[in-house]
């Protein structure tokens with residue numbers, strides 16, 4: 250596919266690096282200031298540098314509040330049977346249709362782990378997308394990690410609250426866990442290694458197991474042992490469960506309010 254990225258900042262840039270590594274498609278980046286780009290990627294600083302309907306896909310990777318101003322300039326560059334793909338948070342398919350008309354539009358909610366090829370994205374394709382277009386875009390997004398197709402935009406908002414905002418939650422949990430390790434006397438480098446590797450290993454063990462998470466937790470918790478002593482604090486009064494529940498509901502409510 251011949252693909253135009255409008256905007257190549259943190260998220261667009263992270264995804265582009267994976268796509269270029271995997272090969273197969275050609276990329277043009279439109280961004281007023283030339284970002285640091287792989288040699289194979291063409292750069293334009295404005296829409297007038299493009300010559301006609303060149304692209305199979307236009308990826309909208311600018312801040313949501315800029316879309317109404319910037320997208321109209323680039324819409325002409327999409328082939329008649331091409332597809333707009335938006336990663337803009339809180340920007341509905343209807344709001345993009347209002348700018349570009351009744352076209353094939355895919356809304357994707359990625360997360361920042363795309364920068365290491367371990368992203369999680371939700372994908373919603375409108376009724377104008379053919380099955381082939383949806384399959385092509387799904388496979389393309391999956392080059393940055395897991396891609397979960399959903400059948401409504403509300404599902405995108407819900408998924409935003411779990412995986413879209415997830416890296417923020419996890420960075421904060423890591424920060425607290427590392428700080429606790431340092432409080433027990435380890436230096437920062439050792440604390441980071443202990444925490445990061447414990448989490449990576451535990452996630453992989455859970456992924457490879459058929460047991461429930463509760464059974465796995467119980468299997469590493471001996472009666473009156475150290476894990477039990479720690480868990481009694483972590484699970485005190487159901488606070489952790491309530492906190493995570495409040496966290497994702499607050500993010501979902503915000504996603505709905507932003508639309």
Ligand SMILES: NC(=O)c1ccc[n+]([C@@H]2O[C@H](COP(=O)([O-])OP(=O)(O)OC[C@H]3O[C@@H](n4cnc5c(N)ncnc54)[C@H](OP(=O)(O)O)[C@@H]3O)[C@@H](O)[C@H]2O)c1
Nearest residue numbers: 256257258259260261279280310311312313336337338361
């Ligand atoms: N970051 C995340 O974790 C994340 C997660 C999910 C979805 N998203 C979505 O991804 C989109 C981009 O977010 P981001 O974090 O990557 O923002 P960002 O780092 O600010 O990237 C936006 C890019 O667009 C460029 N730009 C500004 N005006 C432009 C124009 N007229 N034409 C073309 N490009 C222009 C910016 O250039 P300047 O810097 O020079 O202004 C910047 O390089 C947003 O819609 C956001 O909702 C982000």
